Amino acid sequence: MTEAETATQPSDISEGPVHGDGAVLAFLVEVAGGRKLLSAIRDRVEHGASRVYLAAPQNQPEVGQIVDQDEVREAALSRVEVTQEVLAAFDIEAEGAVFDPHPLLALDDAVRATDPQEILISCLYETRVGLMRRDIVETAKDRYEPAVTHIPVRVDEDAVRWDVNHTLVVATQTVNSPELLDRLKERVEDKPHRYTFVCPRSGEIEREEVCHRLARTLAELYRADVDATGQPMSPEPFAAVRNAIEHYRVDDIVISTFKGRKSAWLEGGLIEKVNDLTDRPVEHVEVGDGGDVEQVETADRETALEHR
DSSP states (O other), X not given: OOOOXXXXXXXXXXXXXXXXXXXEEEEESSOBOOHHHHHXXXXXXXXXXXXXXXXXXXXXXXXXXXXXXXXXXXXXXXHHHHHHHHHHHTTOOOEEEEEOSSHHHHHHHHHHHHOOSEEEEEEOTTOEETTTTEEHHHHHHHHOSSEEEEEESSOGGGGXXXXXXXXXXXXXXXXXXXXXXXXXXXXXXXXXXXXXXXXXXXXXXXXXXXXXXXXXXXXXXXXXXXXXXEEEEESSHHHHHHHHHHHSOOSEEEEEEETTSOOHHXXXXXXXXXXXXXXXXXXXXXXXXXXXXXXXXOHHHXXXXXXX
16 A cells, blocks of 8 residues: 655656666556656667566555555556557557555566566655655665666656646546547647546446556647646546545646536536535536547447446
8 A cells, every 4th residue: 555655855867767678667656657657668668678567566546545455456457558558559569567565565576577677666756655664766776786767757847837737637438539638738738737637437438448548548648748647447536536636736627528418427516526625627528429439339338338
């Protein structure tokens, strides 16, 4: 389980990679994807890294407060699978697996299993783990021979650049809709944005399909040079929003549902509850009725989904 966090000095990613043949291990502590992670892995591959491995601990993600152990494992697996699909969109093959719930033990196992030349740790700057509150990046640097590089989940300049807008995007079945993507790109034209996606459970849509849709969206945003990360299949939508606000800088919130359909999220008063929870602006983006073939496979399946 992820421990409470305290501040620590961030690692300098500009130190650069160790190039040449061998494996690169990306250890995903927090969320899926990340433009900096993609950039780092592409750089290593272009300079000769022969294999890419992705690993995630079965820990409690900061956004979600998942309790059920099966759900914790699914959350870790989703981090790996979304990141795999994002890399595949840029012609990079990667193997992936989930490991022990304790991040340091999981990292030990992943290093032994992959024998990497370099370890990329994707996490928040201040991530500390274990009873002794050890910094995971600094501990890894002391413990392993391979070079260890911190890939921050939130890029360093975000903390001080108030011209960057941090938007929480709540979407599941509509997360890869053209209308939502167009709206997110439109926002970037006015001001630099960084998007954090949470994809709460929604109807009968399978976890694997949510991962696929989220990966498509992240890859499309990266092609447009927009920073974004995501947590697929987080808990109920209101709990996901509340926990995101507690753990991330959130300047505003976008909630996406289908247009012209009966929505359980809306019937449950999600937008009203979020407005009561926070004074941050909330935008409701309604998208097309699901006719895109990547969103729904058959008309019968459409009627089984929550947003109908």
